[in-house]
Amino acid sequence: MSTDRTRNLLELLIKVNREVASALDLRTVLQRLLFAAMQNVGGERGSIVVLNDLGKPVDATIVYGSTFHEQSTQQLRETVERGLAGWVVSNRQPVLVPDTSKDERWLRRADDANEQSGAKSAICVPLLARDKLVGVLTLVHSVPNAFNDEHLELMTAIADQASIAVLNARLYTESQRTARVMSALAESAAAINKSLEMQDVLRHILNQAMQALQVETVGLALVDPNGDLVFRASAGQNSGNIMDKRIPAGVGLAGKVILEGRGIVVQNVKQDSAFSAEDRFGGIQMRAVVIAPIQSHQKVIGIIEAINPTSGTFDADATLVLAGLGSLAGTTIENARMLEKMQDAHHHYRELFEDSIDPIFITDWAGKIIEANRQAVAFCGFTIEQLHSMSMDQMHEVSWSKVGTDFEVLRAGKDVSYESVLLKQDGGKSPVEIHLRRVEFEESDSLQWILRNITERKELDDLRDDMIHMIYHDLRSPLANIVSSIDMLNVMVEQDASVLAMLQIAAHSTGRIQRLISSLLDISRLESAQRIIVQKPILASDLIAEAMRDVSPSITGRHQTLVTNMIGKPPLLWVDLDMTHRVIINLLENASKFTLSDGKIELGGEVEGEWFKMWVRDNGPGILPSDRERIFEKFTRVHGKERASGLGIGLSFCRLAIQAHGGKIWVESEPGKGSTFWFTLPISDKAQTGKLLRQTGRLELKEFGNIP
DSSP states (O other): OOHHHHHHHHHHHHHHHHHHHTOOOHHHHHHHHHHHHHHHHOOSEEEEEEEOTTSOEEEEEEEETTEEEOOOHHHHHHHHHHSHHHHHHHHOOOEEESOGGGOTTSOOOGGGSTTTTOOOEEEEEEEEETTEEEEEEEEEESSTTOOOHHHHHHHHHHHHHHHHHHHHHHHHHHHHHHHHHHHHHHHHHHHHTTOOSHHHHHHHHHHHHHHHHTEEEEEEEEEOTTSOEEEEEEEETTGGGTTTOEEOTTOHHHHHHHHHOSOEEESOTTTOTTOOGGGOOTTOOOOOEEEEEEEETTEEEEEEEEEEETTSSOOTTHHHHHHHHHHHHHHHHHHHHHHHHHHHHHHHHHHHHHHOSSOEEEEOTTOBEEEEOHHHHHHHOOOHHHHHTOBGGGTBOOOHHHHOTTSHHHHTTOOEEEEEEEEOTTSOEEEEEEEEEEEEETTEEEEEEEEEEOHHHHHHHHHHHHHHHHHHHHHHHHHHHHHHHHHHHHHHTTTOHHHHHHHHHHHHHHHHHHHHHHHHHHHHHHHTTOOOOOOEEEEHHHHHHHHHHHHHHHHHHTTOEEEEEEESSOOEEEEOHHHHHHHHHHHHHHHHHTSOTTOEEEEEEEEETTEEEEEEEEOSSOOOGGGTTGGGSTTOOEETTEEOOSOSOHHHHHHHHHHHTTOOEEEEEOTTSOEEEEEEEEBOOHHHHHHHHHHHSOSOOOOGGGOO
């Protein structure tokens, strides 16, 4: 190369460097570089595509003659992926194409046809800065063979000289864009979080979107439980046409944003085939649209849509800004939703609190009353002002054994119930049932005391207890005389079979009355937590045989069959003989009562560890699931759909008697398929058995003579 040519080249490069290095705005740098290349190399049009660190096009400048043109994202992508620029990007080498019609690397467009502009010549060189590809520079001449190797060499030198300036301008532009985005988001965050009321939150979000993107209209839609998008808020021109519009799940661009979780920008809705009828709003002439997801906890809960920028096109950072707003909005919307739920729950609790038919007190953890509903004020007689100066332990005796000395049972999340007596303002007293639990009241951790007036129940219980004691004390002595008289008559009329049969019926009936009276007394005694005093060893077979002997007359009279099913050798039991005898009798008579004539009743037992598990099975009508626990309650007479006769104390006595022995009793039943009552009795240990042998020398006891 001659000295003059070298000098000219150096002067050119210095000039180019001065031109492009004097600016930091990327678009300005690209325009100056492109004009310098066209002026010194030639060509009628040119372009520069700028690439990011991932090799994706982020900006470009296209010039025809002296006019700059806006480029589309699709055009940039096609050029880099399939055109001559794409080959240069892949190979990182400059290329000279003398005739574009003869080179497959040239991306032919409609205007390249022979009847239009026809064949051309082109030069395409990479912009490499520190071995990093930052862009591609292309010059095109309308005449084939217009460029030669010298042009290619000059073009490469210009590109090498300007690459650093392009990289610096790109980095500066990116930093400026990031700063603008962060500033906009910071301002938006402050504005959006001014309130947690849902309508205020949505309005702030839309206002920030309009200001940040300078658009005519914005809308915000949330995903409903069915997965559809429903627009809940809008602002700007003709925004009323947006409200309540529903877009089915996965439909249109909005549905795509929901599925993919990333924003979409459409610079020209008329030219984008993906823009469908579902994406349009009535009364709004849509030109350009950007849609971004609203995300919360890595889940898309809605979208923000900005329509028609006032400048005509969206900036490159429009999607980024709207996506940032979507992230901020997601957290704020979820917080607003939680606040709404809390407010609704609080309002609902307030309504229930005031409208409850039960007196309710709210206290702090020291028991000091902070609130009481109308029923509580009316029940206790104190004014609300007086109650605010009192604590719950001043109004009734707190069961500290159940709640804990420092309410630790409640602190553990458990509910507590107990009975007590409420002291009223007029000096009166009312028995109450206390239900105590931990609640949040007025955003404060509190205790809720629900009081139920059980005066009527207590009076009824007292009346029943008086009746039981009356029956026991007033009927026991005359009934014993009747039993003795029947025994004497049995001796006196041994020769008359018909009279003996009648006496047996009378003896059986008086035995049932005696068992009923004893059961009433035992229920009263066991409910007051008195222990079983008389426990003795007895062979299970003897206990079962005696019970079968006593119920056989009534079962035979009903033409029913009673069978036993003992599995294994019957053990020695450690029980109250009279009490357990009556348990088996009650269960067998109960089974007989609800079994049809010619029916079958089974009495069985087997050893399970330290317990003897027994059962009484019938093929009667069965028991409804809702009644299986209630039948063991005192004075309950429910069986299937029909109400049975009797006092309703038999099964209640059975439960108390079995539990007093440490055992369990339960029922398994299915309507129409009979019932099985299960219960367990303790087995005598070796020490008890040895004591019996030393005292009697035998295991078989004959103590049932005293049992009617």
